[in-house]
Amino acid sequence: MRIAIAADHNGFALKARLISWLTAHGHTVDDRGSHTDDTVDYPPLCVDVCRRVADGAADRGIVLGGSGLGETIACNKIRGIRAGLCHDLWSTRISRGNNDSNVLVLAAKVLAPEAAEEIVGAWLSTPFNGGVHARRLEQISALER
16 A cells, blocks of 8 residues: 555554555555654645545555644644544544545654554555445445535
8 A cells, every 4th residue: 555654743653664664565655744743834844745535646644743633633724634533443433434544643742652553554444434434435425515
């Protein structure tokens, strides 16, 4: 799978670890920044990853921040993006299975690296359930229009 990934200064170290994990699991990773741990604003990073997902240059995106809250808001401003902030496996499976999220947001100040890897693995392997959830996603898409 082609995955675009970005992190602000809070998520920089965890991003590096996840890139190694993703690559080791056979994914193609497009590191969109930040490339240092210097303080940086997250909205441009979110837009970059989300536009790559929305235009098909990436199959999915991962964005890391301190809490992940601002990143989730920024990502969901981009048409066609369904970004989910996931702190555990339950929310991860709901994010993918019910909401067909195409961008995963992780809170680097909350998650242990091992938990982040487990969440990423579950997010990548959980299929969309369709059915009643597809109808709801269409209603969300209508909001964007």
